[in-house]
Amino acid sequence: MLKKLFQSLRSPLRRAKHTRSTPEVLSNRQHPLRRGQNISRHATSVVERLQHAGYQAYLVGGCVRDLLLDLEPKDFDVATSATPEQVRAEFRNARVIGRRFKLVHVHFGREIIEVATFRAGHPQGDEDENSHLAARNESGRILRDNVYGSLEEDAQRRDFTINALYFDVTGERILDYARGVHDIRNRLIRLIGDPEQRYLEDPVRMLRAVRFAAKLGFEIEKHSAAPIVKLAPMLRDIPAARLFDEVLKLFLAGYAERTFELLLHYGLFAPLFPASAAALKHNPGYTERLIRQALANTDLRIQQGKPVTPAFLFAALLWPALPARAAQLQARGLAPIPAVQEAAHELISEQCQRIAVPKRFTMPIREIWDMQERLPRRSGKRADLLLENPRFRAGYDFLLLRESAGDDTGGLGDWWTDYQDASDSERRRMIRDLTSSPSDSSGAPRKRRRGGSRRRRGGDGTGTPAGE
Structure with missing residues (x-):
């Protein structure tokens, strides 16, 4: 054409x-x-x-x-x-x-x-x-x-x-x-008029330039690109509710991974996600792997016409900042679980100052994170109760996402994959194996394989309809 x-x-x-x-x-x-x-x-x-x-x-x-x-x-x-x-x-x-x-x-x-x-x-x-x-x-x-x-x-x-x-x-x-x-x-994205003046008129144009470049596979023309790094902090002056809408356009349109690369390149990621940007500096390998995997899987689901939820996306974008925040609170004397809960509250509250994530998404974010603390605790009837939890599938997918990024969970993802497919008698045996192992029920389970490795269920890093 x-x-x-x-x-x-x-x-x-x-x-x-x-x-x-x-x-x-x-x-x-x-x-x-x-x-x-x-x-x-x-x-x-x-x-x-x-x-x-x-x-x-x-x-x-x-x-x-x-x-x-x-x-x-x-x-x-x-x-x-x-x-x-x-x-x-x-x-x-x-x-x-x-x-x-x-x-x-x-x-x-x-x-x-x-x-x-x-x-x-x-x-x-x-x-x-x-x-x-x-x-x-x-x-x-x-x-x-x-x-x-x-x-x-x-x-x-x-x-x-x-x-x-x-x-x-x-x-x-x-x-x-x-x-x-x-x-x-x-294949160029070029601003009409003086780029700096046009960005000053509306800083969101910097995000639009990135979004069109990612969507169309275009380059941002050099004069239009030149002022972006300097003016990126102006995004902090944009109303948080408007930025929420813009972030959904950036990450839920099928080209999120490329968008992430461009946001980093032009210094636009930090004004949107300051805590996550700090985590990229302190722990770059793990943070980038987890975010990229989540975004790549989101793109894949969109291409396949499958549902995605902003809650899972924001949970992935913010998660790398959570452990360090929780560790600081533990150092002040808080027990591990209350420290994680308080860190999650602080992190989401601070993020909502920048991007107004609605409560209908912040609640599932916390529930997905809470699942990461609950999934290792499987003794007695806990495993069956967790399976019935409406957030289980999103929490399970998030666990697999963490493992793909390098989190060592002692084979927890494989255990839950096997448990979902097991019969009632096999499930009881798996629970008994946990209690008889040297570690407690929240530790690493015994490795268990029959007829080669099982195919993991879910684990596409975007959550399922149950997690929406």
């Missing part, structure tokens, strides 16, 4: 600024996009209805980019000259959302078409007549953005060149204001 697109551009690309006042227009002979192919019919109808009402309207951004890359768009966005109130007047199934950035959601059953009004550049001072619609803080970060403008202004204020492509479904034309097609061809 891309070959046809770029071969059709007979004229050489002009050397110019990232944005131009008049777009490069690609006719339907110069690109493969067609209104009836791979494009939501609901998105097409929204565009056509707005155009028939006298407004400008285009498909814009990621959907155009992904179609050019022969990828299936996750959703379809529309940009228009109509204000949110005018859009809502055209569609009975629409509602206006947002305060920082007003949008309209047009509902078609389970599909939502997001419609945004063309935005203008952001006023730098109080003299602008629209300054009450756009607000900044002292560092230049945009707090409110409802200054409407023209199509040209809308293109100039978008973040990346590859997201500043507009598709007219009626005429099947692509309008390229920022040489986005050029950057798609060269």
